[in-house]
Amino acid sequence: MTDRPDVIVVGSGASAVHAACPLVEAGLRVVMLDVGHIDGTYAPLIPPERFSTIRHSDTDQHRYFLGDQLEGIPFGSIRVGSQLTPPRQYISRDVDRLMPLDSDSFVPLRSLAWGGLGAGWGAATTAYGPADMRRWPIRHADLRDHYAIVADRIGICGARDDLEMSLDHTPHNLLPPAELDSNAESILARYVRQRENLHRRRFVMGHARLAIATETFRGRGPVQYLDLDYYGDTDRSVYRPRYTLDEFTGRDNFSYRNGVLVEAFEQGDDGGVSVLVHDLSSGSNQRLTATRLVLAAGAFGSARIALRSMHAYDRPVPIVSTSMTYLSCLNWPMIGRPVRDRRHSLSQLIAHFDPDGTGEHLIQSQFYSYRSLLNFKLVKDSPLACRQSIRIMNLLQPYLVIVCMLHEDYPTASKQLVLQRGDPDRMRVTYRLDEDVLAEQRRQQRQLVGIFRQLGCLLIKTIRPGHGSSIHYGGCLPMSRDDRPLTTTPAGRLRGARGVYVADGATFPDLPCKGITFTLMANANRIGCAVRDDLLAGGQENAP
C-alpha cells in the first residue's frame, strides 16, 4: 500500500480487529498500528499433550509453569494479573513503562500485546440484553445483527438450555457445546433436579457459551481438551483476535505494523487525520495520515490518545469497571468420585441470578474447576503448615470449584480518570465504590452462596482481587446523545475531533454484570460499519 490509507486502526485486540473487519471486507485500505508484543519464549515449549500427561513426563514443564524468572510463583498477595501464567505474561509487558497509570485503589490489567487482552481471553460470550443497555444511547436492536456477524467470525459453542431464558441472543449456528468436566457435570445434574425450585428463586444455569471451536471452524480446532488453556493455544480452538488478523493476510488493502506506539492525532489540512507514531525500536517519531482514525487501543489506551490530542489534561473523565468476586467452593457430593482428565480449563457453566426480579440487575456467575493452575498457589494462601497444606490441597483440588461473580457498575463522581502532563504523560485513576453499593454486592453474594449450597457447592473462601482486576472496564469517552466534550456519538465518533472514532470499551456508558468482550466485538463491528458507510458516502457524517 503506497497511497494514504482510508483508515488507521490503533490496537489489535478484540475491538480493533472487529472494527477493522467491515472496513477490510469493503475493500477500504486499512493500516493497523500496534505495539504488538508476542511470546516467543514459552509457547514453543508447551507440548501438545494433556496437562495430566505433561505433569508426569515433561522435564521442562517448570519453565512454562513457573517461568524462567520464576514469575509464575506468586510471592505477594493476589493482585491484578495474578491470573496470567508465565506464557501469558507478555500480554501486560511494558504497559506500566509506556502508559503509566497511578492509583491507590484501581489496578487494571492492560495490554500492548498482539491481540491485546484478547490474547488471554477466557472466551465467555454472553451478549448484553435490552435491560443491560437501558441507559445506553443505542438500543439492543442496534447490536443484534453485529452479535450475529461476530458469532459467525469467532465461532461460539453452547447448548440450547435454560440459559436461553436469560439471554437475548443465541447465534443461529451455535457449535456443539464443549464437554463438561466432572465437577460441572455433577453441578448441572443437581441443578436440573432442582430446576423448578431454583427458577422460583430466579436462578438459571446452563453450559457456558464459549468462543471455542468444538468442531473444525475457519481453520481452527477442534478442541483437544488438553487443559492447557491458561498456558497456550496449542490446538487453536479458543478464539484469539490474531486469528482474524491471520485471515487478512495476503489482502492488498490491509497492513499490520507493530513496534509502534500511537501518541496523539491531529486534524490534517486536507480533512484527514494525522497520527503521531513513536517507533519503539528506533526511538523516532513519525506522522502517518489517513482519512479516518479508529481508536481501539483498549479503554485506557484510547482515552490516553484522545485526552492528549485534545489537550484535555487534568480534566476528569468517568471510568467504570465490573467488580469481580471469586468464591472458592467445595463440590461436596463429588467427593470420592473419580474426575476425568479430559477437560478444557475455561468456564464450564454460566448462571444468571435476577436478585430483584426486574431483569435489570442480572448477576452472572461463571463456574470453573481448579486444576491446571497447580496446587502450590493454593498452598501459599493456606493458613496451615505447608506439609499439611499440600496434602489437604491434593484432597480438595479435584473437587474445587471457583465461581467468578461479576457486579455491575455505573459512573459516579468517585470514579474518575485524569491525564496528567509528564514524560511520559501519566494517567491517574480515582475509584471508590459507595458503601451502599458494597453492601448490596455483599447481600447479593450471600444470596448466591445460599443457592450454590443448594447445588452442593460449599463456600471455602471469598477473594476480591481489587478494582480493575476483572479486565472489564471502560466508559472514559462514553457514547452519549448529549453534545458534550470528551464523549462519543452513538456511532462512535469522538466529539470535537473530525474523522476520529472510538471503537472499544471507552465508549460504554456503564457496565452490566456480564462479560464485556463479546459486546466489545459486536460494538466494534457496528462502529466499523459506521466508518465504512461514512467513507463510502463521501464523509458526510463528519462535520466537526
Place this chain on the structure above:
Amino acid sequence: MPNRREQAQGDQDLGDECVLLCRYLIGAAPTRDIADRYAQAHRRLQGLEPDAVTAFAFRRPRSLPYLDAACALRGTSDPLRKKLLLTTALLETSPQHAQAFTTEPMGRVRYLGALCGLTLSASIKAAIGLVLLEYVSVSP
C-alpha cells in the same frame, strides 16, 4: 560479588537447605535438578535472605514443622514461608515428584478423616509453633 569458592559453598548450603525442605514437605529427597533450581532461585529472587526464624529452623530441623505452621497462621510472607513455597512449586513441576501432588479418590468417611487429621495436626503444630516463634524472636 562472592568469589568462586564462596559461591560453591553458598550453593552447597542451599543444596542442603533444599534437601531438608523437600524431606519435610513430601518425605523424599529432591533430584539434583531441583536443588540446582533452588539455588538459582536464591540468586534471582529477593526476599529469601535468611532471617532469625529461618536460621533457627535450619539449625534445628525438628523445629521446622512448628515454625512453618506458626508462620502460616500469622499469614506473614517471611523468608521461611517463601522458601517453602518455592520448594513446593519446584517439586510440583517436576515429573519425578508429580505423584506427591495428586491423591487417589477415596470414600467420604476416609476423605473427611484425612482432612480432619491433617487440619488437627497442623493446628497442634501451629499452637506449639507460636510459642517457639516467640522464643526465637526474643532470643539473641
